[in-house]
Amino acid sequence: MxxxxxxxxxxxxxxxxxxxxxxxxxxxxxxxxxxxxxxxxxxxxxxxxxxxxxxxxxxxxxxxxxPGLVDAHVHLNEPGRTDWEGFWTGTRAAVSGGITTVVDMPLNSIPPTTTVENLSLKRRTASGQCWTDVAFWGGVIPGNQPDLKPLVAAGVKGFKCFLIESGVEEFPCVSEDDLHGHMKELKDEPTVLLFHAELETPSSTSDLSHDSPDPTVYETFLNSRPEDMEVNAIKLITRLQEEYKSLRCHIVHLSASSALPIIQAARRRGLKLTVETCFHYLCLSSSNLLNCRPEFKCCPPIRDRSNRDSLWKALIDGDIDFVVSDHSPCVTELKKLDEGDIMAAWGGINSLGLGLSLLWTEGKTRNVGITQIISWLSEKTAEHAGLSASKGQLKVGLDxxxxxxxxxxEFKARQVSKELLHFKNKLSAYEGMxxxxxxxxxxxxxxxxxxxxxxxxxxxxxxxxxx
The missing domain is CATH 2.30.40.10 (Urease, subunit C, domain 1)
Known part of the structure; x- marks a missing residue:
């Protein structure tokens, strides 16, 4: 019919x-x-x-x-950590906020999306559960170079790697030596390599010894992930790109504005480098975050107001390409709310379904119009994930x-409340806004x-x- x-x-x-x-x-x-x-x-x-x-x-x-929004950075965590989030609840949350396509990260599901077999398992698990369309990123971990081309052929939109430990043992970080092997494998493929761009060095880790030892103080956590970690990582990424120029590389969830000159210089040299930031870096600042409140913890951390203003300028100027949620949920117990222990808590902010309203509310204070916001949340994210032929714009021939x-x-009762949240674990850094x-x-x-x-x-x- x-x-x-x-x-x-x-x-x-x-x-x-x-x-x-x-x-x-x-x-x-x-x-x-x-x-x-x-x-x-x-x-x-x-x-x-x-x-x-x-x-x-x-x-x-x-x-x-x-146009339906495209969130290109979402952790749905199923199978394996379905109590953290799942396809059913995560995509319901997304579609309630106007998102019609999400691109799922290769972690924190068990197993991670690092082989075709694991991708097939994830697709079988997702089948019949999704309120949005769902695409998938693959993962780069030590030793899985032989899996990369088969994953491209199987339809993953690109690959995510970490330069610092990810927080889950089944998705270890890669070294510079590892990356040479992976980038050689991918350099002629129609794909993109995504980096969690934090890199520990002797100078960055030395800051930990003189910070406040109190794990409930937000500044303790902030000082444990200084901007230099992002700067050092992006220096490494752009240096590697000089050797593998045909491969597009992408910085996920940029938080440190001090890394922007490196990004600008790389682009002037013709390197294929794209960058995203997140709602929490654009709508929150460390000066307004309370101690004993681990719900604000994410990695890299939320930094000060001046840094936030610089990220907005870079976004408006085009040095940052688009905005994503990095919806990274966990069970409530892992947030250590009773202890207020920010250092021990899981790092991630739940925001699926809130992003359009967050950016619109904050953007209005900066004279940013809705057409620009939609470009950042739909057109550019669709292009990044290789979905422009069907998603991202209202155009004849597209979905x-x-x-x-x-x-x-305004949100019901004028504030964000748990009753309005459709994701599984109803904890949000935006509650009360x-x-x-x-x-x-x-x-x-x-x-x-x-x-x-x-x-x-x-x-x-x-x-x-x-x-």
Whole structure:
């Protein structure tokens, strides 16, 4: 039976090539899931007379129509650590915030995505559980060079590695010697190598001895991961790139603005280097973080207000390419909330579903408009993950992933609360904040997968595909 079509009209649609929202009417063929027509005018679509059950029409009025967001840095942790997060809960959280595609990191699931066999296990586990489309990053660890090309052929979007211990034993970090082998293997492949860019050196570790010994003080943790660790790592990465120039390299979750001159210089030399930062580095600062509050711990750490301002400038100037969540959850016990022990707590911030509102709320204080935000959260992230042929923009021929969004609404009860969080472990560094911008409906390939008006998911089904 044919699925029919979806037509949505609004006075405020984010279309490629425009720096302001435009009036437009978009039609999606739900059978193929593709956008088949865009009229560059607002055509009220409320039907007169009898409704055709195969044609869904929505008049969004002044609400904004956005392309589905692409979060290219998410830890869903299944299988193996499903009590931390899973495909069902993680993708529900994502779609509630207008995300229609996530790219899953190779850790902290057990086993990690470092072989084709492990990728196949993850895909089998995810099947039927996903409310968004899901793509996968592979992992680079010592000794898995022979697995890399088969993983590329199996569809991973690129590879993640650590230059410092990851925190889980099944995903060890790589040395410079290891990287030569991996980069030789990947240099002629259509892929990208992602780096957790922190590198311990004698100068960086020496700072640990004179810091406050109190593990509940945020400054203790901050001083244990100084900016030099990121600077040293990015120096190594760009030096390696000089030898393997055909391979694009990418810095995940940049927090240290002092590394930006190295990045700028590398790009001037023609190196293929891209960079992301995260919502928490753009919306929080260490000067406002309380002691005994491990929910703010992440690696690299949240730094001071001046650093945050420099990251914003770099993002606006294009030195940072886009923004991701790095949703890195764990069970509540691992956050050491009762002890307030920041040093011993798991490092990671839960934020799936909040990113658009976070960036919109903070961006408005910096005169950043919604078209720029959508570029950072959708178009650029889709390009990074090799998904531009189907995701990231409202364009004829691309997937009909779209979001109806109210930019003026505030979160219920004016604040972020546990009741609003759809991810599994409902602990967030943003709890209590007042955020603006609420997703009303999310469509995946023209089909409704989230409806704020009816408790989010009532009578809906997970329609996500594995990409």
């Amino acid at each position: 044919a699925l029919g079509s979806l037509t949505v009209a609004s006075r405020n649609v984010i279309l490629p090539g425009y720096d302001q929202p435009q009036a437009a009417t978009i039609t999606v063929d739900v059978e193929t899931g593709k956008i088949i027509d865009i009229q560059h005018e607002y055509l009220p679509v409320n039907p007169s007379g009898r409704e055709d059950t195969k044609v869904r029409r929505i008049d969004a009025g002044d609400y904004f129509i956005l 009909g992933d779209l979001v109806i969004w109210d930019p003026n609404a 007042t955020l603006r911008g609420v997703v009303q409906k999310t469509f995946l390939r023209g089909q409704l997968v989230y409806d704020q008006a009816r408790n989010g998911f009532d009578e809906l089904d997970p329609l996500g595909k594995l990409l």
